[in-house]
Amino acid sequence: MTDDPTADDAAADDTAADHSATGDSAGDGAAEDGRERPRTPAENAQLALLLDVAGTPKPGNVDRARDLPDLRFEHFLAGAVGSGEGLRRAESGAPVGLAFERAVEGMRHQSGGNTQFGCLLLLVPLVRAAAAGELSPAGATRVVESTTVADAADFYRAFEHVDVAVGDPPADAAALDVRRGSDAIPALRERGTTLYDVMAASEGDGNAAEWTDGFSRTFRTADAILADDGPVPDRVARAFVGLLADWEDSLVRTNHGPEAAAEVGRRAAEARGDPERVAELADEFVAEGVNPGTTADVVCAATFVALERGVEV
Amino acid sequence: MTDDPTADDAAADDTAADHSATGDSAGDGAAEDGRERPRTPAENAQLALLLDVAGTPKPGNVDRARDLPDLRFEHFLAGAVGSGEGLRRAESGAPVGLAFERAVEGMRHQSGGNTQFGCLLLLVPLVRAAAAGELSPAGATRVVESTTVADAADFYRAFEHVDVAVGDPPADAAALDVRRGSDAIPALRERGTTLYDVMAASEGDGNAAEWTDGFSRTFRTADAILADDGPVPDRVARAFVGLLADWEDSLVRTNHGPEAAAEVGRRAAEARGDPERVAELADEFVAEGVNPGTTADVVCAATFVALERGVEV
Incomplete structure (x- = not known):
């Protein structure tokens, strides 16, 4: 490994x-x-979780300078610490579903609720790919395509650890609604649904889209972080605004609808490159209750890729 | 364990x-x-390293709101991640010297230099004690008193990983100057000097004093954190000012002399309890190059004890 x-x-x-x-x-x-050793993939993943919340301003998210009413900076610190064991299991070759479930179980030991569920869903297969020396769109795709029904069952179990905001499933997939948690496992087994199948069926979810299209936004955003300069948390914050401008945030869409999501993207595009305007946007989004969490997830995964590719902290 | x-x-x-x-x-x-599991001792130690740097204001130290010129917030995040393996070894019962050396070696993989050497020197024996179910002044003392010449050798090796600010040794102990690193190991072996002996000979060093007097300031500060209320990083910041007011910071003494150290304590005592004045002090200390690092080390160790004793994040 x-x-x-x-x-x-x-x-x-x-x-x-x-x-x-x-x-x-x-x-x-x-x-x-x-x-001597550099950081391991699991360590880089844990550091990515921390750099992600340290970057500021990241409009609408908890960052080094901003807390949300019931979700504070230290909840993310504790979430990152607790995720470590699951990430190390992924590095050691444990099944993706089990490593993810363990990481989420470790993450939840803080009072803020769901801090890093989405980040971990991206990081776990990427850590597996990195540990195998295949951290590329093709390598990550091989990892996610090899997931099994057992991985899907562990993914559903992970939903019992924290409240995760998700959209309604298609009408013909009500039995597989992730909000059913373990209760959906018999239906998964009966249908032979793998974790990859679950993601492929999750239309409109930004993290699921990463799983099924070779983590394209993740790798593109990693390139932007690597090409940027200055302290890594500053690069992370700039990458966040860039991605938010270019790509609809599916958590905003789930919570506020497609028009609100499009408007958030327009405002990010308008502010991009103007630090003062981005800082204003951060205050505005917090005041409006707009939380572009999926964008943060992909930027976190991109930070991991950038660390693996040599960006120095 | x-x-x-x-x-x-x-x-x-x-x-x-x-x-x-x-x-x-x-x-x-x-x-x-x-x-189900709560955080392990190694996880609580890693979280203490993170909460320590997240608390603000911590006058003269990097905190959530302040960087120093060449030492930034993210260096501490990377240091905490890299320390994990050594802390887990301590939890598993590895020798104190080896676990410490491994933690420092992992910590150094960031460009800020020495971020958490002193914290780790306190955390490693405390993690050992906690893993044995003996996190008390007596239990911690048993751990440090049982250290060997091999532990001392690993401690000296750890000095080769980072630049640590230390005072001059007594004239009769020049052969054991920690700044000699591994070159001092033959002298250690010849004299049969254990790591506890090294600490007992380190007059005027605040961390060494914790080793030899039952971690008295650590446990007292943990009590203050537990008795306080509000978010843990805020409690950490208040505990820092309280300890700085009550106890001479040995890093300030080493770098600026005893009069400067006494004056820092007087100013902390005057500001204590007045958030606005503490924030001013934070800006003043950064401007003056005053870095009360030993106080931060003890507060970090105290945060670990408070986490082990149930303070919730």
């Missing part, structure tokens, strides 16, 4: 023994080099 | 198998309960 044996928690005791054995030499440069 | 078998990364595959085996029942409430 990684070239560095010290990244494996299970090997901690062995490594300690090796370490003592080499510790007798006065200058242990070789041992030092042997223990 | 923990009552919950799912908290053990090494058991991920077994857990996946268990999970599939129980997944056939439609309502899996029992399995849900079985997989």
